[in-house]
Amino acid sequence: MLDLDVHALLDYRPGPETLAGRVILVTGAADGIGRAVSLAAAAAGATVVLLDRDIKRLEKTYDTIESAGSPQPAIYPLNLEGATVKDYADLAENLLESLGRLDGLVLNAGWAGTLTPLKYYDPELWAQVIQSNLNGPVLLTQAVLPMLEVSGDGAIVVSAQNVRKAFWGAFGVAKAGQDALIDILSREHSGEQGFIRVNGVDTGPVRTRFRALHYPGENPASLPSPEQVVGPYLFLLGPDAGRTTGQHISL
Template identity: 45%
Template structure:
């Protein structure tokens, strides 16, 4: 391990790896020396990320296409079992999978849409973290990093299920941190990327998306929180500062 490869020898699961933030974070984590397990809805969105990581000369990642909109406990367990069998360990998780269907009042929010958004943004993160605990606890230094969105989680009109899910996600992170506070080798934190030029932000703020940072500019906190340098930090939400 060196200052340029602080994640050397580690295996890190990244959800939403084919998304606007997922690709840059995956490349940064791989460039830091980790073997990444790239989880995304479609293989066609994961393949370019795989190719870019290999082109960078970083450790070759593994691909795991999974539509978390439809996934259940058996699907998540199969993923965890596959990581155990193929990689032999799991040192970290980065939760980037997200779904946002647009601003809408609660009075007209479709219930099935509410359920999908809650599942992708909150339930899937809980399930994967819970089922991964045995592997994480067996690691010498393990870290789970969630992706917060504090502006959306602050109660205000029209943010619907997405806002509720993001508020719940931060509470979930803090609960995991409290329940594992006695462990010196397992920590739980979150990164709030802030305004970022992604498809999700464009859907929420179509006229202001150009005001956000490039995803490549806010990957640093993810790598830091996964590394041994963050040991002792848990239950915190870190606001990303664009490089």
């Protein structure tokens, strides 16, 4: 396993062909870190499948990639909160039929719902947040695992976040569940046959709409941009990461 130096990971930039021939699915691709990772992966040669529920912003990400001359991306509008098991099965089938493979999955989409004491947390909202941030990503991952297993260098990268704090409720529980998902999947797919690289990246505070929504009094200029934190994602998605797996990287 490689020595994961945080500064080196932040500085990592792949060559224009490092991800050539690879198909990478990014959730939450319409904005923030998901958008930045999508643009950077496409610039490194990947065919990126852009998944989000915000179709207008998703189309802007698509147009930016296309105008840059990168491989033509694909758009897959989907709301993880309302998606069913069949929706995820259909997604996997469509990817296989249209693109023939999947080499990388970035689980980045996130929705916090509300910040409130657990004592007052609305049960219906709790279920919605857990569905969006934990059940949905798990079912999506389950649906595409067969393609990742036969990729030859399959990779899953999870946008982790340490929110085991007061008032973060369902979102905090869901992100803790994602940490467990990394541990479980990385151990289940650590063998030679069907190896999948599974890691998490906690970027810390980043200048995104999500951050501004929950910390409205914060000066956004004091935070790094999404483009400044894509290095670890690109490294873990590509061949330079080798058999690096089961890591929880905190920037």
